[in-house]
Amino acid sequence: MPSPLRNGDAAHPRLPSPAAPTPLHHHNHNYPSFRSTVSEQKIRRLNLLILLLRLAAFCFSLSAAVFTAANSSRSASSPYSWLSVDSFRVMFAANAIVAVYSLLEMCASIREILHGATLLPEPMQLWFDFAHDQLFAYLALSAGVAGATAARGLSGCTADKPAASFCVQAYISVALGFAGFAFLALSALVSGFRVASFVLTGSRFPLQ
């Protein structure tokens, strides 16, 4: 049963041997090696889920940062720039931090999927992931709320066309920041489950 995931068998010490079948929902307790294979597959799926959540968080927070930083327009009466509103600067900084963090975590996650070993020692890596997910989710939420408060307080949004486009772009970047927060909060949930599972049972995914 060749599959792209099985190409690097030599580099995957935890992968099953080619002879072992890999049923997905396996309830036969007579074959302990099968059991660990099933559990191993679940860990891989959990890692893929976290990778996808991080990818989404990265995309949304990167675009929020870019949209915020590109938000300036010049009208006849006065120039509008994100640099003149403190909360938009906070939003840019927070979303940029979240994007960089998500990118690094994605690299670490891909490296783990390919090489089968975590960058840091496993318990430290799990705690690191969960703590930073949680903290950066709070950071992204704070930045989003601050940006929303500032965007709501913008005056003169109906004055002329440049002013209106400045306001609309501010709303869009706030919404993108909230989407990034949502995916980061989900990945904090998953990595929190993972660390609790590791603390309680010594394995990241002991459920059958």
Added chain:
Amino acid sequence: MPSPLRNGDAAHPRLPSPAAPTPLHHHNHNYPSFRSTVSEQKIRRLNLLILLLRLAAFCFSLSAAVFTAANSSRSASSPYSWLSVDSFRVMFAANAIVAVYSLLEMCASIREILHGATLLPEPMQLWFDFAHDQLFAYLALSAGVAGATAARGLSGCTADKPAASFCVQAYISVALGFAGFAFLALSALVSGFRVASFVLTGSRFPLQ
């Protein structure tokens, strides 16, 4: 296998029967009843910890709500009132909601400690606690950030004495709201651990 440590069996329906197999990480196969008593004590301690965290969250968010709602002063030039600032109204509402929630959860927690049974069926109760802790922590953080943004943007804080006291009281209520958020976030961590432990091992605190 009767033992003096099993006195409260009638009041603790969650204790395993002597014949029941004990959960994971069981290192003393000769004294299951002794072990379950130890685990029962740990569950009680965990419940007490959550109760204390909720008490702190209740105190801080109640005082934040009261301080916010009592914040109005009248000067010769103009009246200052929390009702005229949207974000302060949000802060009052959010902190009041958090205070009411913490109070209800404290009642449920005390009832559980006294009677040994949860209000809802146990899994539902654990999920309810964790989900609401997490959601209300996000709510309290959002309200705190919105209030902080508004308090920072208050103008005329140095105009006269009523204006200055209005600003100072706004800062204090924001700080109280953040303290309430911190304790709620901690209790979300603990109840998240509790629900993960229940899902993974069938018991709320299987660690020796």
